[in-house]
Amino acid sequence: MSKPLNPTGRVPTSLVSGRTKLKMNVIMVIVLAFYIFSSYMTNASVLRFDQAFFTNVWNMVIQLFPPNWAYASIVWEKLLETLKMALVATTIAGILCIPFSLLAANNIVQNKFLYNFIKMFLNIMRTIPELILAVVFVGLFGIGIFPGILALIIFSLGILAKLISETVESIDMNPLEAIRASGGNTIQVIWYAVVPQVLPQFVSFTLYVFEINVRASVVLGFVGAGGIGLILRQQLNFLSYQNVSTIIVITFVVVVVIDYISNKLRRELV
Amino acid sequence: MNINIPPKPQKNSLKILRNIVISIGLAVLYVWTFATIEVPWGRIFSERTLINIDRVIPKLFSPDFTFASKVMDYMMETLFIAFAGSFMAAILAVPFGFLAASNINSNPVFNTIGKWILNADRTFPEILLALIFVVAIGPGAFAGVLAIAIHSVGMLGKLYSEVIESIDMNVVEAMEANGANKIQIFFYGIIPQVIPEFMSYAIYRFEIDVRASTILGIIGAGGIGTLLVISSRNRNWDEVGMILLVIIVFVSIIDYISSAIRKRIV
Amino acid sequence: MIELKDLSLVYPNGTQGLKDVNVKINDGEFVVIVGLSGAGKSTFIRSINRLVTPTSGDLLIDNENILDYRGKDLRNLRTKVGMIFQNYNLVKRSTVMKNVISGRLGHTGTLKSILNLYSKEDMALAYESLKRVNIENKIYSRADQLSGGQQQRVSIARVLTQQPKVVLADEPVASLDPPTSHQVMKYLKKINQEDNITTIVNLHFIDMAMEYADRIIGMRAGEIVFDGPASEVNEQTFEEIYGRPIKEDDIRGGKEDVETP
Numbered sequence A: 001m002s003k004p005l006n007p008t009g010r011v012p013t014s015l016v017s018g019r020t021k022l023k024m025n026v027i028m029v030i031v032l033a034f035y036i037f038s039s040y041m042t043n044a045s046v047l048r049f050d051q052a053f054f055t056n057v058w059n060m061v062i063q064l065f066p067p068n069w070a071y072a073s074i075v076w077e078k079l080l081e082t083l084k085m086a087l088v089a090t091t092i093a094g095i096l097c098i099p100f101s102l103l104a105a106n107n108i109v110q111n112k113f114l115y116n117f118i119k120m121f122l123n124i125m126r127t128i129p130e131l132i133l134a135v136v137f138v139g140l141f142g143i144g145i146f147p148g149i150l151a152l153i154i155f156s157l158g159i160l161a162k163l164i165s166e167t168v169e170s171i172d173m174n175p176l177e178a179i180r181a182s183g184g185n186t187i188q189v190i191w192y193a194v195v196p197q198v199l200p201q202f203v204s205f206t207l208y209v210f211e212i213n214v215r216a217s218v219v220l221g222f223v224g225a226g227g228i229g230l231i232l233r234q235q236l237n238f239l240s241y242q243n244v245s246t247i248i249v250i251t252f253v254v255v256v257v258i259d260y261i262s263n264k265l266r267r268e269l270v
Numbered sequence B: 001m002n003i004n005i006p007p008k009p010q011k012n013s014l015k016i017l018r019n020i021v022i023s024i025g026l027a028v029l030y031v032w033t034f035a036t037i038e039v040p041w042g043r044i045f046s047e048r049t050l051i052n053i054d055r056v057i058p059k060l061f062s063p064d065f066t067f068a069s070k071v072m073d074y075m076m077e078t079l080f081i082a083f084a085g086s087f088m089a090a091i092l093a094v095p096f097g098f099l100a101a102s103n104i105n106s107n108p109v110f111n112t113i114g115k116w117i118l119n120a121d122r123t124f125p126e127i128l129l130a131l132i133f134v135v136a137i138g139p140g141a142f143a144g145v146l147a148i149a150i151h152s153v154g155m156l157g158k159l160y161s162e163v164i165e166s167i168d169m170n171v172v173e174a175m176e177a178n179g180a181n182k183i184q185i186f187f188y189g190i191i192p193q194v195i196p197e198f199m200s201y202a203i204y205r206f207e208i209d210v211r212a213s214t215i216l217g218i219i220g221a222g223g224i225g226t227l228l229v230i231s232s233r234n235r236n237w238d239e240v241g242m243i244l245l246v247i248i249v250f251v252s253i254i255d256y257i258s259s260a261i262r263k264r265i266v
Numbered sequence C: 001m002i003e004l005k006d007l008s009l010v011y012p013n014g015t016q017g018l019k020d021v022n023v024k025i026n027d028g029e030f031v032v033i034v035g036l037s038g039a040g041k042s043t044f045i046r047s048i049n050r051l052v053t054p055t056s057g058d059l060l061i062d063n064e065n066i067l068d069y070r071g072k073d074l075r076n077l078r079t080k081v082g083m084i085f086q087n088y089n090l091v092k093r094s095t096v097m098k099n100v101i102s103g104r105l106g107h108t109g110t111l112k113s114i115l116n117l118y119s120k121e122d123m124a125l126a127y128e129s130l131k132r133v134n135i136e137n138k139i140y141s142r143a144d145q146l147s148g149g150q151q152q153r154v155s156i157a158r159v160l161t162q163q164p165k166v167v168l169a170d171e172p173v174a175s176l177d178p179p180t181s182h183q184v185m186k187y188l189k190k191i192n193q194e195d196n197i198t199t200i201v202n203l204h205f206i207d208m209a210m211e212y213a214d215r216i217i218g219m220r221a222g223e224i225v226f227d228g229p230a231s232e233v234n235e236q237t238f239e240e241i242y243g244r245p246i247k248e249d250d251i252r253g254g255k256e257d258v259e260t261p
Helices: A018-041 A051-064 A069-103 A112-127 A130-141 A145-169 A174-181 A186-223 A229-237 A241-269 B013-036 B047-060 B065-100 B108-123 B126-137 B141-165 B169-178 B182-219 B224-233 B237-265 C041-048 C071-080 C096-107 C110-114 C120-132 C148-161 C178-195 C206-212 C235-242
Strands: C002-010 C016-025 C030-034 C056-061 C081-084 C166-170 C198-203 C215-220 C223-229
Touching (some): A051 A241, A112 A145, A130 B047, A130 B182, A130 B237, A186 B126, A241 B108, B126 B141, B126 B182, B169 B182, B182 B224, C016 C041, C041 C166, C041 C198, C071 C096, C120 C148, C148 C178, C198 C206
Parallel strands (some): C030 C198, C166 C198
Antiparallel strands (some): C002 C016
């Protein structure tokens, strides 16, 4: 015969221990409470999703159609400018990131102070979004593509140097020892043992940052830093919604195509 | 010594042709880009720029601390926007994640549609969404929350679907064998496997959204960007310095806390 | 001639790598250093090309103390001392030829080496080295497409291209199977005899040490506990060096495969 299931007579009341359950519940209540508070403070509670809201959004959406294709030629011209900005910024950031990513790799730089300093510098650089940098640079250099390119360079330099320094940190150190043992100097060690191990990732990450820069440069024009964002904001202010949808559709297609090509290239590289 | 030169490498002529085409293509692209890009160098390297830099840079680095409390208020608003947006996205992304996960949703048509929606959503910048909402429903933080929420669904949905695709399906099979129904399998077999990663990704997304929310105010969708535009238009660079400082500090702290929590969860 | 006088090395964490080592190694000798892992074999040979720096004593190569070498002198020393590693240490993504020519780096200017401007003689030398280890047909293969034994042969070719006077080999066969191990040791021995290159090899397989060495040095806890010609060594000597009975792991066994050119 089967034994009694619970010899001590105690029956478990829950599937998880009481402490775990309490902890989960407390966390859930806090998160939920903070959400309700946040939505109250931002005036974004679920009550805002009333009929008026949907009517407003719907009215806007129907005005976007059909796109005004006569406006496309102006869009193309500005979009090209946008892509050029992204290309120039990515190229310059790609070159500038080389010393930074070597200095931010703890297997290359033995000096702890220098390493931490560069790491911190790069971290700070990445905390400021490019659009905010663009606002500051527009103030410094005036309206135009130059402040936009500068903002893109600084922001992408931060990302690129971080990604590549991590790659450098993960390389096989044995070949470095071999080159050093055969009498190579520091530059030769980097060129013969580090570069071949890092190059595919370097190209891949640079392409990835190019994708990011294309998307970012689309909106730089909102603050007067060049590119297609300029006419987008302008047409919205003029309430020319059909021109707006032309801009959005063309930009969207171009961004998707660039992402697709870049993804394909990157998959072949690594 | 008898000099014996190594043989020339034998290369596929198609490969050589491909490399030549790529090189020429890149060269043309770069020459064209740099030749046609219109940067008004004359204006940039003018005396005015020098005066600007001379005037602006020192002020940027001596932030106006009397302005700090106002900046803090707006930074808090930024955090609220990011949190409300991320929270909504973390919930909304769940159905999309399941729709796009090929092991759960075996209908290839819906599966592809789900993946496409998420891809398209990720490509659409949040600031552009915010701009559209500002026009549709008026300026304010609500437009910002909506933009953050909708844009974040794209990335979270994709990450969720990858988590779902990597779960141990044997558990699901075992439960099916037990006679559990689909809803029971969902709550007992699938959810426990994916919850830690879902939470970890949601927190990660919040981290990104804090950064993204700082710019929303630039186009009138609330948060610290609102102040930035005013201060930079009024050329109060010591105020701009204060704003930048607060952003750097807050974003760094949130990044740090977020990665500490994520390390504990997974 | 390599001469170690009262050589000691203490690592920053307090580990004693070498302890009062006194040894003289003559030109053209084939010396095998045996000992358990952690006995200081690796520290011994890495001191000779100064990949590690002893903390006291003298290390003379051709009557010059190399311990105070820095910068240019140090690189110059390293061009004369080739090294072979347990894990081959090739750049896996580079071609065999690029790996082999990197043996010439110490003799080539920085700019020239970055632009791949090597003289005809250097290229010929690299190719000749590949031929000597019978791997010239893989010249333009990527290093990661080669088997372990082939990679180790490429690393021998890299050392040959360096035209060294001394070759150091740190556990060169530890990652290889028995037949390949014998093949690699045979190549090392062949170079040693043909070019009269002083060769110092770390091994922990006693049968291989007895088969290939002219002279065996036994180490334990950073000290030299045996030094004598290979002919005088038997299993008991090893038990004394290791301080424990011989185990199966200490013997490599096997014979060389039929050479596949």
